[in-house]
Amino acid sequence: MNSPPSAEPLLQLQDVSVAYPTASGAAVPVVRGVNLQLAPGEILGLAGESGCGKTQLLLSIIGLNGPHAQLHGSVRYRGQELLASPLAELNRVRGARIAMVFQDPATALNPYLSIGRQLGEVLRFHGGVSGREARERACEMLEAVQVGDPRRRLQQYPHELSGGMRQRVVIAMALMASPEILLADEPTTALDVTVQSQILRLLRELRERHGIALLLVSHDMGVIAELADRVAVMYAGRIVEQAGIDTLFEQPRHPYTEALQLCVPSLAGPLPQRLPSIPGAPPDPAALAPGCAFAPRCAYRLALCEQHPPELLEAEPGHWKACHYDQPLGRLRDALT
Amino acid sequence: MSSAAPARSLLRVTGLSVSYRVRVGRGRAALLHAVRDVSFELESGQTLGIVGESGSGKSSIARALLRLIPASSGQACFDGQDLLQLQGAPLQRMRRSLQLIFQDPLASLDPRMSAEEAVSEPLRVFEPALSAAERSARTLAMLEAVGLSARYLHRLPHELSGGQAQRIAIARALIVRPRLLFCDEPLSSLDVSIKSQIANLLMQLQAQLGLSMVFISHDLAAVRFACSRVLVLYLGRVMELADRDALFSAARHPYTRALLQSAPLPDPRLVRQRPAAALGGEIPSPLAPPSGCVFRTRCPHAIDRCAAQIPALRRVGDSLVACHRAEEIAAATLTSCAPPGR
Numbered sequence: 001m002n003s004p005p006s007a008e009p010l011l012q013l014q015d016v017s018v019a020y021p022t023a024s025g026a027a028v029p030v031v032r033g034v035n036l037q038l039a040p041g042e043i044l045g046l047a048g049e050s051g052c053g054k055t056q057l058l059l060s061i062i063g064l065n066g067p068h069a070q071l072h073g074s075v076r077y078r079g080q081e082l083l084a085s086p087l088a089e090l091n092r093v094r095g096a097r098i099a100m101v102f103q104d105p106a107t108a109l110n111p112y113l114s115i116g117r118q119l120g121e122v123l124r125f126h127g128g129v130s131g132r133e134a135r136e137r138a139c140e141m142l143e144a145v146q147v148g149d150p151r152r153r154l155q156q157y158p159h160e161l162s163g164g165m166r167q168r169v170v171i172a173m174a175l176m177a178s179p180e181i182l183l184a185d186e187p188t189t190a191l192d193v194t195v196q197s198q199i200l201r202l203l204r205e206l207r208e209r210h211g212i213a214l215l216l217v218s219h220d221m222g223v224i225a226e227l228a229d230r231v232a233v234m235y236a237g238r239i240v241e242q243a244g245i246d247t248l249f250e251q252p253r254h255p256y257t258e259a260l261q262l263c264v265p266s267l268a269g270p271l272p273q274r275l276p277s278i279p280g281a282p283p284d285p286a287a288l289a290p291g292c293a294f295a296p297r298c299a300y301r302l303a304l305c306e307q308h309p310p311e312l313l314e315a316e317p318g319h320w321k322a323c324h325y326d327q328p329l330g331r332l333r334d335a336l337t
Numbered sequence: 338m339s340s341a342a343p344a345r346s347l348l349r350v351t352g353l354s355v356s357y358r359v360r361v362g363r364g365r366a367a368l369l370h371a372v373r374d375v376s377f378e379l380e381s382g383q384t385l386g387i388v389g390e391s392g393s394g395k396s397s398i399a400r401a402l403l404r405l406i407p408a409s410s411g412q413a414c415f416d417g418q419d420l421l422q423l424q425g426a427p428l429q430r431m432r433r434s435l436q437l438i439f440q441d442p443l444a445s446l447d448p449r450m451s452a453e454e455a456v457s458e459p460l461r462v463f464e465p466a467l468s469a470a471e472r473s474a475r476t477l478a479m480l481e482a483v484g485l486s487a488r489y490l491h492r493l494p495h496e497l498s499g500g501q502a503q504r505i506a507i508a509r510a511l512i513v514r515p516r517l518l519f520c521d522e523p524l525s526s527l528d529v530s531i532k533s534q535i536a537n538l539l540m541q542l543q544a545q546l547g548l549s550m551v552f553i554s555h556d557l558a559a560v561r562f563a564c565s566r567v568l569v570l571y572l573g574r575v576m577e578l579a580d581r582d583a584l585f586s587a588a589r590h591p592y593t594r595a596l597l598q599s600a601p602l603p604d605p606r607l608v609r610q611r612p613a614a615a616l617g618g619e620i621p622s623p624l625a626p627p628s629g630c631v632f633r634t635r636c637p638h639a640i641d642r643c644a645a646q647i648p649a650l651r652r653v654g655d656s657l658v659a660c661h662r663a664e665e666i667a668a669a670t671l672t673s674c675a676p677p678g679r
Contacts, residue, residue, distance in 0.1 A: 049528040164619050192390035193555060194616045194635075197599035219529060222601030226608050245605045263533035264603055265562040267585065274540070275533035275562065281498045282528065297530075 009037040009076075010213055011061070011098075011181055016073035016083070018056045018065055018237075027070055028286045030056045032237040034073075035312070038181065041211040043203075045228030045245070047221060047260070049282055053237040054217045058183050061215075062094040077181075096126040099174035103186040105166035109158040115142075115169055116154030122176035141172040145202060164195035171202065175212075182206070185217045200226050221260055225249060233257045236283050236293035239312055243319040251328075253321040255300045258329045276332050292324070299332060300325040346378040347549050348402075348517060353411035353421075355397045355573075361624065369623050371397040373573045375411075376650075379517070379566075384543065384550040386564030386581075388557060388596065392620055394573040395553045399519045402551075403435055404428060415517070433463045436510035440522035442502035446494040452505050453490040456480060459513045479508045482545075484538060500531035504538070511542065518543075521553045536562060557600050561585050569593045572623055572631040575650055576659055583655035589663045590656075592632045630661070638662050 013036040019027035031053040038044050046054045059065045061075050061082065075082045077093055094100075102108040110118060119141065120134035129137070135154065142150035145168040158166055167187065174182055184203070188196040204227060206212050218224050224231055225245065232242040233256065241254035252258040262276045280297045289295065295305040304324050312322040355372040372394040379385045387395045401408040402420055413420040416434070423431055436459075439445040446455055457476045460467055467475070477487055483504040494502055503523065510518060523539065524532045536559060543550060552563050560567055560581075567584045569577040569592065577590040588594045595616040602608050618635045621627060627634045633643040642661050653663040660666070 049530060162619050192620070193557075194390065194595060194599045195619055196601070198617065200601070220601060221529075222603040225603050225605045226601050249603075249605055260529055261603060263530060265533075265536070265558040267558050267561060267597065267600055267602070268607075271562065274537045277533035277537060278530035279534075281500060281531065 011038040012076045014074040019070045043214040045224035045231040046217045048234035052234045096177040098181040099179040101184040104190045105170045126177045145172045241321045347381040348379040349414040351412045355401045356409045384564045386560035386567040387553045389570035393570040434516045436515040437519040441526045442506040456508045479512045483508045519551045579656035589658040
């Protein structure tokens with residue numbers, strides 16, 4: 001696969017699928033055969049619109065999809081299979097080696113417990129340390145995420161903190177057991193723009209200082225561009241394109257990626273009269289067409305696309321795309337000027 | 338207020354303030370000043386953007402002007418009448434001219450009303466003399482104007498996607514032919530690919546119907562696309578008011594500059610060229626706003642005077658700016674704040 005030449009993958013997903021049974025019997029696929037790798041210290045962005053399966057994919061890594069989800073494929077952390085592993089084994093990894101940062105810090109924290117208790121809980125569960133050691137560590141972690149006056153914060157409850165502070169606490173909690181991988185699901189979507197830029201800077205620093213690898217889910221290509229080294233774009237449960245960050249932005253090879261970039265208005269450059277847009281709406285995962293799921297909305301559609309789903313193939317080293325159209329893109333960009 | 342000063346202004350707001358009585362602790366109440374002394378004008382056919390972070394008072398301005406909440410002081414001259422003084426039947430008539438669309442269409446539409454009922458309801462209220470046939474014809478024409486078809490007439494909100502529901506909300510607002518449309522974060526709950534469809538639709542309807550709009554958003558890029566003039570709010574006060582091009586090419590207020598610097602740039606090369614974002618801290622509690630300039634606790638340029646004296650909104654270059662040091666800052670770093678161009 002497309003592994004970086006040097007390191008062995010820290011996290012490897014192979015042919016991961018997630019489906020949910022419905023009353024009518026047929027299971028609805030929400031993630032369909034995804035392959036991904038994450039190298040130590042790497043930031044991989046997972047982009048796509050709501051309902052494309054990016055959160056479900058993230059949850060499948062740490063077994064949080066819920067009791068009804070049907071999971072297939074393989075998720076390996078340093079060679080250890082997580083997807084089918086017993087709960088006790090999974091619990092040694094999740095929270096400790098792989099930690100999660102949720103979207104909304106207001107609901108990710110327990111309103112009844114003090115910040116100190118919630119942070120300490122992670123270590124009491126994973127580390128078997130004393131209360132005092134846990135408090136010390138909690139203080140250190142709050143400092144690491146730039147929360148001022150950490151000793152006082154430990155006594156406080158979530159409602160006493162602002163949104164940005166709460167998200168810092170959620171990140172501190174994820175860091176308590178010194179994980180190697182952070183899974184971040186829209187970590188700044190609930191925040192104001194000036195606070196968002198602070199949190200993005202913090203995540204970047206965590207990677208630089210502690211070498212933490214990050215799997216960053218976001219619908220916002222701007223957030224992805226701020227952080228990621230590599231990007232995988234998802235549509236209807238599949239990865240449709242994957243490339244290094246600069247390549248993906250300069251030379252997208254999948255029409256969906258191109259459209260995602262162009263239909264966001266820009267803060268600089270010429271102003272278009274109309275924004276390019278993608279006609280239609282994302283498909284219902286319960287009623288997917290047989291061919292390429294993006295075909296009904298695609299400006300480059302070929303006859304072939306409606307029958308045969310394109311495979312994710314390596315178009316050039318490190319650049320993967322699932323699209324039958326082989327010419328350079330640019331029709332949408334041209335329509336702009 | 339823009340360069341063509343005497344042009345016809347549709348709406349002139351002067352000294353608008355909004356405050357809420359809130360409970361702080363047991364049995365104690367305090368006044369929260371959500372909007373303080375805000376003035377602006379909106380010319381006919383133009384779009385005014387109101388930007389600011391949550392808690393800055395954006396929605397309170399719209400709600401007060403629409404008389405959904407009381408204003409504590411100020412005037413809002415619309416069509417020769419003060420919106421804030423209207424009562425009874427004249428107020429009811431005025432409501433027809435001022436319509437609103439909300440952020441989350443699935444929350445703002447009645448879950449038990451079909452698209453047809455939702456869109457035609459304002460007609461029943463404002464044009465009760467209309468026959469059923471005329472009403473259906475108008476409803477269908479409106480649905481088509483927002484890019485839907487007869488197929489959608491009998492759908493309930495849960496049978497619509499977010500973009501379709503927002504189209505219904507727009508149709509419902511426009512069917513009575515308002516003159517001024519307030520859009521409160523109309524794109525924020527929509528997916529990227531749908532956002533641009535709805536933004537285009539709003540622009541197209543505005544041109545077709547000669548509509549004036551107040552466009553409230555925290556998304557600066559959307560405001561740049563949609564608005565001709567922009568008002569920047571912070572803790573209920575106006576920081577800067579300028580025409581679009583002036584604001585985005587040469588922002589004068591340190592807060593406007595910080596907002597522009599903080600917005601994520603969808604281009605990794607620009608991200609690397611950009612100076613590290615400057616703004617620390619968070620918006621203070623509106624219950625205890627800083628003395629003097631409300632922005633001073635986060636402002637990299639704050640001096641003693643900023644704590645002592647509230648800066649007046651005054652003209653600097655092409656902007657109206659509320660900053661004691663606007664000239665110095667502009668002279669020092671006129672261009673470095675703008676996001677690097679492509």
